[in-house]
Amino acid sequence: MSRDRSPAPGTAATAPVSTCAVAVDVALLTVREGRLQLLLVHPDAGPYTSQWALPGRRVRDDESLDDTAHRALRELAGLRAPDARLEQLRTYGDPSRDPRGRVVSVAYLALTPTVESVVDGGPLADGRAAFFDVGALAGGGGPPLAYDHDRIVPDAIERARSKLEYTALATAFVAEPFTLGELRRVYEAVWGVDLDAANFRRKVVSARDFVVEVEGTAAPGPEGGRPAKRYRRGRASRLHPAMLRP
Amino acid sequence: MSRDRSPAPGTAATAPVSTCAVAVDVALLTVREGRLQLLLVHPDAGPYTSQWALPGRRVRDDESLDDTAHRALRELAGLRAPDARLEQLRTYGDPSRDPRGRVVSVAYLALTPTVESVVDGGPLADGRAAFFDVGALAGGGGPPLAYDHDRIVPDAIERARSKLEYTALATAFVAEPFTLGELRRVYEAVWGVDLDAANFRRKVVSARDFVVEVEGTAAPGPEGGRPAKRYRRGRASRLHPAMLRP
DNA sequence: AAAATAGTGTCTCTAAGACAGTATATA
DNA sequence: TATATACTGTCTTAGAGACACTATTTT
Numbered sequence: 001m002s003r004d005r006s007p008a009p010g011t012a013a014t015a016p017v018s019t020c021a022v023a024v025d026v027a028l029l030t031v032r033e034g035r036l037q038l039l040l041v042h043p044d045a046g047p048y049t050s051q052w053a054l055p056g057r058r059v060r061d062d063e064s065l066d067d068t069a070h071r072a073l074r075e076l077a078g079l080r081a082p083d084a085r086l087e088q089l090r091t092y093g094d095p096s097r098d099p100r101g102r103v104v105s106v107a108y109l110a111l112t113p114t115v116e117s118v119v120d121g122g123p124l125a126d127g128r129a130a131f132f133d134v135g136a137l138a139g140g141g142g143p144p145l146a147y148d149h150d151r152i153v154p155d156a157i158e159r160a161r162s163k164l165e166y167t168a169l170a171t172a173f174v175a176e177p178f179t180l181g182e183l184r185r186v187y188e189a190v191w192g193v194d195l196d197a198a199n200f201r202r203k204v205v206s207a208r209d210f211v212v213e214v215e216g217t218a219a220p221g222p223e224g225g226r227p228a229k230r231y232r233r234g235r236a237s238r239l240h241p242a243m244l245r246p
Numbered sequence: 247m248s249r250d251r252s253p254a255p256g257t258a259a260t261a262p263v264s265t266c267a268v269a270v271d272v273a274l275l276t277v278r279e280g281r282l283q284l285l286l287v288h289p290d291a292g293p294y295t296s297q298w299a300l301p302g303r304r305v306r307d308d309e310s311l312d313d314t315a316h317r318a319l320r321e322l323a324g325l326r327a328p329d330a331r332l333e334q335l336r337t338y339g340d341p342s343r344d345p346r347g348r349v350v351s352v353a354y355l356a357l358t359p360t361v362e363s364v365v366d367g368g369p370l371a372d373g374r375a376a377f378f379d380v381g382a383l384a385g386g387g388g389p390p391l392a393y394d395h396d397r398i399v400p401d402a403i404e405r406a407r408s409k410l411e412y413t414a415l416a417t418a419f420v421a422e423p424f425t426l427g428e429l430r431r432v433y434e435a436v437w438g439v440d441l442d443a444a445n446f447r448r449k450v451v452s453a454r455d456f457v458v459e460v461e462g463t464a465a466p467g468p469e470g471g472r473p474a475k476r477y478r479r480g481r482a483s484r485l486h487p488a489m490l491r492p
Numbered sequence: 493a494a495a496a497t498a499g500t501g502t503c504t505c506t507a508a509g510a511c512a513g514t515a516t517a518t519a
Numbered sequence: 520t521a522t523a524t525a526c527t528g529t530c531t532t533a534g535a536g537a538c539a540c541t542a543t544t545t546t
Contacts, residue, residue: 018307020305093352165412
């Protein structure tokens with residue numbers, strides 16, 4: 001395959017066309033201890049190594065954008081997250097967003113069940129990566145972020161909150177099999193509200209193919225309670241009817 | 247500002263990092279003659295000048311992605327569309343999507359009212375740009391498209407159909423002031439369904455800040471009918487409650 | 493008058509929300 | 520026993536859809 005990166009004939013004379021560095025930054029959200037949290041890392045290069053930033057990597061030759069996103073999580077946070085749901089958020093291409101020059105960044109949204117079990121050692125253990133409460137970040141109580149990541153993070157949070165309404169994305173936050181109580185606590189953490197457990201259950205089970213009941217029951221928590229039925233994800237990606245935010 | 251495009255220190259030794267050509271491709275949708283139509287052009291350079299493609303341009307130094315999108319419409323279709331609603335669709339970065347080499351393309355979705363009045367002469371007049379029925383393109387009855395644009399186009403159509411449900415985007419397809427009949431025909435064209443005029447009216451006027459009534463009435467069509475009230479866009483961007491697809 | 497489009501009234505049905513009540517676990 | 524969680528029943532109300540009816544225009 002040709003690797004010619006010069007301007008196409010016909011535009012060269014009239015248009016100054018450049019190439020840009022292309023990067024992928026990942027906003028990984030998860031629910032820990034009942035709160036929505038975001039993964040941040042210290043970049044291992046560049047002008048912001050002492051600040052917190054989204055894990056990001058430059059795109060390599062012959063590497064897809066999705067692959068770059070997975071690599072950023074692996075190399076900067078020590079996360080091997082094959083069960084993470086990854087989707088594009090949007091692309092940030094402001095000419096001055098990176099002080100080193102023009103860098104176009106494709107931002108990804110990643111949603112995972114709690115990942116404590118996956119990780120032992122690595123950046124999460126030695127403090128080069130950490131989870132931060134989304135409530136603090138949105139309220140200004142979080143650390144300052146590198147680059148324009150303080151613009152990306154609110155977009156990621158709002159996208160997640162919004163997609164919980166009309167897609168089956170909430171199940172990406174829980175490991176299978178899960179109980180409807182666990183799923184309800186996902187909605188409560190992401191939206192920051194309390195939901196009526198009875199009405200929530202009715203909506204979830206009546207939404208077509210959202211969840212499918214499986215065999216067995218889950219053990220109650222340390223303070224008791226009736227054992228809960230267990231479910232796995234259904235095949236629906238969109239929710240009918242939607243789960244509207246209160 | 248530094249324009250250093252070499253790899254950042256610390257990654258150079260371990261990672262082959264390249265720069266990519268970055269392009270913007272625009273899927274412009276409009277409703278003409280009661281049907282949803284897509285703007286396609288013949289590229290003025292590259293390997294696909296004799297095929298139809300989305301209007302696209304390489305991003306220039308110090309040019310924002312939004313500016314590139316507007317420039318693509320202007321230079322390739324002769325469209326000056328200041329009232330077009332432009333938003334990012336997603337970014338296509340497959341390593342082999344362009345035979346000339348690695349080109350990462352940021353795709354935009356553009357929605358406009360009918361543009362006949364804006365254009366006289368230029369590519370739309372001499373056949374280098376044209377509108378195509380979305381129904382034919384989706385059903386395989388359209389022309390073959392250049393690059394991977396046959397993957398972008400369905401994404402654009404589905405995005406438009408979906409955003410009509412829960413955002414106020416439909417008003418981007420009509421010029422102000424508009425009647426609720428015109429707005430209803432937008433929904434009917436984009437979704438490809440017939441809607442009950444009475445129920446549609448009730449939903450639109452009860453959705454908070456979707457449309458605002460203005461003075462005067464619109465003249466009936468050539469076959470008569472009661473003069474319609476006129477409306478302008480309200481300040482809402484999201485629709486509460488949503489306009490669900492039948 | 494007939495046809496076309498705009499707008500209102502009203503009925504039915506679904507689903508959301510509030511909340512009382514039942515079931516099954518732990519301490 | 521008290522407490523916690525899971526689950527069910529029921530009532531009220533909002534909104535979607537079907538469709539009859541009224542209003543105002545053109546031919």
